[in-house]
Amino acid sequence: MKTSKSFVVVALFALFFAGCAVSKNSDGMSLNPTIYYKPTIHQNKTKCSANALRDLLSPDGQVLVTLCESDYKQCLLQGSCFIEDDGKITSYNYYSTKEKIPRFIEVDLNSCPYGYGVRNSCLDPYFSAAADLKYYNAGDVIFIPRLVGAVMPNGEVHDGYIVIRDSGGGVLGANRFDFFTGFFNHLAKQNTLARLGFGDPKNRFEFRLASKAEAQAARARRNYPRLKQSVFEEGRL
Template sequence: MRWRSFLFFFVAAISFIFGTAEAAHLRPTIYYTPIIDMTRPPCSSSVMKTVWDTKGRTSIKLCPTDYKRCGMEGQCIVKTSSQSTLINYNSTQGDKWRFDVRVGHRCKYGFGVKGYCLDPFYTVAADPKHWPAGSVIFIPKVENMLLPDGSRHTGYFIVRDRGHAIKGSSRFDFFVGFAGTWKTNSFATLGFNEQDNRIEFRAVSGREAEEARQERNYPYLP
């Protein structure tokens, strides 16, 4: 009986070691949509930077810090006394960033690749060489997590965006809407704000992936 017990624990240990080695782990960061209030600009007009659209036109100027935030996060909402404008990073031409500038766009948090709406807490930006738009991943650590709107997370995420610094099959940038990147953010409490962290995940395909996309009304918003 003793040798059988030894054999059982030996097999269990080997299964655990190899199962752990085969598990896929991602390196996370989080990004968000800043809201820039320009009704009372926090800097003088002399230092403001021009927001150029894709045709080289502009009607918006931002303080340098806010301009950088919009470019680094990929999108922002600019509020003035008359309207709210969504600006999304499009490309770099020469030494200037170019933005898509939209008023009343249906993607209220911003949009990713192909104009697909960013879906807070369910969107990831990924390297398109490894994860084309519409790819789905599942993260056990997130399943059933309480979200700011009171709902529970399904654990499924859809690739709707990409980022210049997001390279490789294990790098993902998680979108958190207007929540910001503060430590109190739901995903930050799970360690998603540090790419040195390794979080287990798996790729999802077939019917399971299609059901996840349908639940989130991909490519638009629920």
């Protein structure tokens, strides 16, 4: 059968691009994202029956605060929460589980306003994530091209680098990351990462592990393990 030159050229291009697509997808460097945040619970606005109350306990069993069951579950799910009661703000962070009961500690708002991750590092909104520590170490840095140039709620422009500051029970595998977005959940219009699709676990985004020099520079920029700035997002509380 006689084949035209144009057909051969088209076929070769098709094979070339198909090969590129296979190699890009086969390297495993696409991440599976979700979002977590730090909720604010207003005690004077939440009402529940006495049998729907739950105590937030300290490591030694002391009652830190009593919450409605739904609010308690939210604090536990996100790993930390703010409690606002008559204008006073208190920050709590999950610490450990003792006798099958989750324990929390109070967090100094001046040192880690958004709560602690692992190794006593401070969570850094939009620039930190939880990862599976079987594959990563606290302080490792990943680079995500989709984040480059994105404007954060405080006006800061993202450079694409994310520092691993946390872990989580549901964060399993080398390609799974849970991104911390401060006070805003995945439904908030102000949440830049949510608008970019990082709140949908069905999405996949290209990423790579930062080089040693890149990681050192990124940690320095974000003042890891502390925070670049220990201030609240304006107007949130």
